[in-house]
Amino acid sequence: GENVEQHPSTLSVQEGDSAVIKCTYSDSASNYFPWYKQELGKRPQLIIDIRSNVGEKKDQRIAVTLNKTAKHFSLHITETQPEDSAVYFCAAILMGYGNKLVFGAGTILRVKS
Amino acid sequence: NAGVTQTPKFRVLKTGQSMTLLCAQDMNHEYMYWYRQDPGMGLRLIHYSVGEGTTAKGEVPDGYNVSRLKKQNFLLGLESAAPSQTSVYFCASSYSAAGHNEQFFGPGTRLTVL
Numbered sequence: 154g155e156n157v158e159q160h161p162s163t164l165s166v167q168e169g170d171s172a173v174i175k176c177t178y179s180d181s182a183s184n185y186f187p188w189y190k191q192e193l194g195k196r197p198q199l200i201i202d203i204r205s206n207v208g209e210k211k212d213q214r215i216a217v218t219l220n221k222t223a224k225h226f227s228l229h230i231t232e233t234q235p236e237d238s239a240v241y242f243c244a245a246i247l248m249g250y251g252n253k254l255v256f257g258a259g260t261i262l263r264v265k266s
Numbered sequence: 267n268a269g270v271t272q273t274p275k276f277r278v279l280k281t282g283q284s285m286t287l288l289c290a291q292d293m294n295h296e297y298m299y300w301y302r303q304d305p306g307m308g309l310r311l312i313h314y315s316v317g318e319g320t321t322a323k324g325e326v327p328d329g330y331n332v333s334r335l336k337k338q339n340f341l342l343g344l345e346s347a348a349p350s351q352t353s354v355y356f357c358a359s360s361y362s363a364a365g366h367n368e369q370f371f372g373p374g375t376r377l378t379v380l
Binding site: 159162185187195196197198199202242246248250251252253254255256257258259 | 297299306307308309310311314316322324325356360362364367368369371372373374
């Protein structure tokens with residue numbers, strides 16, 4: 154089955170700097186890769202996703218890149234702000250019966266002001 | 267729309283007790299999921315359902331049972347709770363159609379088993 158590894162487990166940046174979180178997946182057939190943000194005590198919420206037929210996707214300060222050959226994808230946050238502090242999870246699925254997500258272990262991002 | 271709701275928000279059980287967690291969604295989603303979240307381990311899928319009357323095992327199904335008698339509800343049961351089941355439980359739902367794959371999560375249930 155699919156296995157997703159996420160690095161780093163914690164990341165501290167200064168406000169205004171960029172943050173990059175990387176994930177690798179094992180199943181080359183996986184074709185959908187979402188990123189979720191979870192604030193302390195809250196539910197995970199989708200912030201951006203990418204499909205396997207796209208190499209990069211951007212939404213304001215957030216971007217995701219996908220390298221299918223290397224089986225890894227990354228989240229890029231530019232001009233970080235204190236409200237970006239949260240836990241970020243990557244996930245991967247092979248779309249099909251149930252569309253079951255396999256999540257990475259998460260990255261705690263701290264933005265210092 | 268309320269989205270995805272979960273009942274209860276918190277619960278403390280003694281080892282061996284049973285309980286049922288209720289998940290409800292008002293978005294007419296076909297797919298529903300139960301996850302557990304433990305520190306440093308992300309979210310792990312317990313059971314899922316692709317429609318009313320169907321259930322299937324996820325990554326960590328042992329010690330749990332589920333039922334989906336109505337499309338809008340997905341119940342997670344613990345027949346004999348164990349301390350290893352102390353966790354935060356999240357329910358999620360999504361459409362089945364391609365291109366509409368976002369999973370919407372409920373607020374979570376924090377369960378402690380003593």
